[in-house]
Amino acid sequence: MTLIIDCHGHYTTAPPAHDAWRQEQKAAFKAGAPVPAYPALSDDEIRDTLEANQIRLLKERGADMTIFSPRASAMAPHIGDESVALQWARVNNDLIARCAALYPDIFAPVCMLPQSPAADMQGSIAELQRCVDMGFIGCNLNPDPGGGHFKSPPLTDRFWYPFYEKMVALDVPAMIHVSGSCNPGLHATGAYYIAADTIAFMQLIEGDLFKDFPTLRFIIPHGGGAVPYHWGRYRGLADMLKKPDLAGHVMNNVFFDTCVYHQPGINLLADVIANKNILFGSEMVGAVRGIDPTTGHYFDDTKRYVDALNITPDAKHMIFEGNARRVFPRLDAQLKARGQ
Amino acid sequence: MTLIIDCHGHYTTAPPAHDAWRQEQKAAFKAGAPVPAYPALSDDEIRDTLEANQIRLLKERGADMTIFSPRASAMAPHIGDESVALQWARVNNDLIARCAALYPDIFAPVCMLPQSPAADMQGSIAELQRCVDMGFIGCNLNPDPGGGHFKSPPLTDRFWYPFYEKMVALDVPAMIHVSGSCNPGLHATGAYYIAADTIAFMQLIEGDLFKDFPTLRFIIPHGGGAVPYHWGRYRGLADMLKKPDLAGHVMNNVFFDTCVYHQPGINLLADVIANKNILFGSEMVGAVRGIDPTTGHYFDDTKRYVDALNITPDAKHMIFEGNARRVFPRLDAQLKARGQ
Numbered sequence: 001m002t003l004i005i006d007c008h009g010h011y012t013t014a015p016p017a018h019d020a021w022r023q024e025q026k027a028a029f030k031a032g033a034p035v036p037a038y039p040a041l042s043d044d045e046i047r048d049t050l051e052a053n054q055i056r057l058l059k060e061r062g063a064d065m066t067i068f069s070p071r072a073s074a075m076a077p078h079i080g081d082e083s084v085a086l087q088w089a090r091v092n093n094d095l096i097a098r099c100a101a102l103y104p105d106i107f108a109p110v111c112m113l114p115q116s117p118a119a120d121m122q123g124s125i126a127e128l129q130r131c132v133d134m135g136f137i138g139c140n141l142n143p144d145p146g147g148g149h150f151k152s153p154p155l156t157d158r159f160w161y162p163f164y165e166k167m168v169a170l171d172v173p174a175m176i177h178v179s180g181s182c183n184p185g186l187h188a189t190g191a192y193y194i195a196a197d198t199i200a201f202m203q204l205i206e207g208d209l210f211k212d213f214p215t216l217r218f219i220i221p222h223g224g225g226a227v228p229y230h231w232g233r234y235r236g237l238a239d240m241l242k243k244p245d246l247a248g249h250v251m252n253n254v255f256f257d258t259c260v261y262h263q264p265g266i267n268l269l270a271d272v273i274a275n276k277n278i279l280f281g282s283e284m285v286g287a288v289r290g291i292d293p294t295t296g297h298y299f300d301d302t303k304r305y306v307d308a309l310n311i312t313p314d315a316k317h318m319i320f321e322g323n324a325r326r327v328f329p330r331l332d333a334q335l336k337a338r339g340q
Numbered sequence: 341m342t343l344i345i346d347c348h349g350h351y352t353t354a355p356p357a358h359d360a361w362r363q364e365q366k367a368a369f370k371a372g373a374p375v376p377a378y379p380a381l382s383d384d385e386i387r388d389t390l391e392a393n394q395i396r397l398l399k400e401r402g403a404d405m406t407i408f409s410p411r412a413s414a415m416a417p418h419i420g421d422e423s424v425a426l427q428w429a430r431v432n433n434d435l436i437a438r439c440a441a442l443y444p445d446i447f448a449p450v451c452m453l454p455q456s457p458a459a460d461m462q463g464s465i466a467e468l469q470r471c472v473d474m475g476f477i478g479c480n481l482n483p484d485p486g487g488g489h490f491k492s493p494p495l496t497d498r499f500w501y502p503f504y505e506k507m508v509a510l511d512v513p514a515m516i517h518v519s520g521s522c523n524p525g526l527h528a529t530g531a532y533y534i535a536a537d538t539i540a541f542m543q544l545i546e547g548d549l550f551k552d553f554p555t556l557r558f559i560i561p562h563g564g565g566a567v568p569y570h571w572g573r574y575r576g577l578a579d580m581l582k583k584p585d586l587a588g589h590v591m592n593n594v595f596f597d598t599c600v601y602h603q604p605g606i607n608l609l610a611d612v613i614a615n616k617n618i619l620f621g622s623e624m625v626g627a628v629r630g631i632d633p634t635t636g637h638y639f640d641d642t643k644r645y646v647d648a649l650n651i652t653p654d655a656k657h658m659i660f661e662g663n664a665r666r667v668f669p670r671l672d673a674q675l676k677a678r679g680q
Binding site: 148149150151152153154183184185186187189190191192194195196198199202203205206222223225226228229230231232233234235236237239240260261262264265267268271272287288289290292299300 | 488489490491492493494523524525526527529530531534535536538539542543545546562563565566568569570571572573574575576577579580600601602604605607608611612627628629630632639640
């Protein structure tokens, strides 16, 4: 019996009071006024937003649980300063902790980080520790906290090393995930996300990061951006850059989810990327919420596409469960503790 | 008999004196000194660089001709100012004109534009006219002349409209193509190109550009960036943005080349994108120059992948010849004038 683990879900349906506080927080920062108190949210309010959305869809689609993090497009680390980012990260992560406490069998918590364009990673290191102490199993790392102009150092730069040391010490992976775009030329979910995924992978090819951190693990979401489609280009570029074969150079450490919203894309992913590197994910409720008129099913019901793959049951088991348990050892430990 | 037209080739092998002049030009700009005279290049020098490279590979691979433009990564409009960009564009385009004059049956000329981050499109309009007067059939339009931080207005912005008016008046298409990256986080051919292709397509979805310019035509190179792999996402986003079906909204005006360097990628492209929107291209001699150890053939020998597609001979004819003649009417006229 396979546990169907969706590795990529965000709390895109948080109670309105949560988002209202964010507006007050931004206004207070602008006015130089004290930060308002975070509102009291009842368990029932939280339950309602989850039952009506993520949990309903999870059940309808036949999945069991979601690796769950704050809404990615609302992380917006380019807003305010580091103290604004830290307040926002804490209230979001605390809210995710409540979701996981209310439904421990359904939501495995992953944190956002208090990144800020001018900040180093010290605040993120502290917040990661705080969240792991609350039972979190991973984090979302934003490679471009500036919000759409790609001014941060590459992921292979030593700027990030103190944070990687902490990830390795805590044995948690990071999903590489940008946030909302403040660039009018970059639509968040249609351009910025996919571009950032692709850029991240190429940075990893150019560097030798995993020589320094052999156990560091990244999930590149949205099916790895453009990477599987251009797999020949990336193999060829690694060769031109005198790097080892991608299998040894990056693919012991990099994983792609299945947030690719049509069957031919998932077929390609499963065809060119090793089975051990693919984690089931849907990004539900997320970027694309409609029904595909060519199939009659939700675009983001990616379980259907994986179910339809012409691969062995064992290979499907790895995509749905086995790989997630390997990439997120703290999830595996929690599941084992529950007898799963 | 199908004419095999490669829609995407750059003069990446120009004589060293050409590149040396560029260095002198940059140094002169920096020093505030007069621009040095452009060197005299003999026809034989030009012939040698083409015969040993593009023409040799074209023949080896069984193609007939290439739609040929200046080296994309060297356009570098972020260097110097508009006058530097104009000098550089002119010498490059003049050199492409010489290639085409030496081998009129092999090279169909496409121009670069004297774009510059602070400039409007007036210089580009004049250069496009000058090049079309020399027999050029299209242009390469850079959506990010800043070189890797995506600060230009979206392609749907009125900033670009005067140039589009000129393109329509002259009935020439543009390949949307960025240049070298001045961003240490963005590898040119592995990250910047593919990201920019994807971003451009999403800009076109968000806007309504082709309502204003029903006959404007863009080629998005490198197989359309990430777009075919994420075709479900783009169809779903168009739906969420209340746009018409992509077939009518953008796909009467947007075309993808076949610069995707492995068989599964080309299979996906041909599977999800309408045949009329696919143009054979290889970007040879270009981004990836090695041999794929899994096939024993050059990564960028994309003709092999198209040959191997399980599609009708008519559909292959359109990819190799028919679509290029339709997208580049000035090429079609030149071919007809030669009895082809």
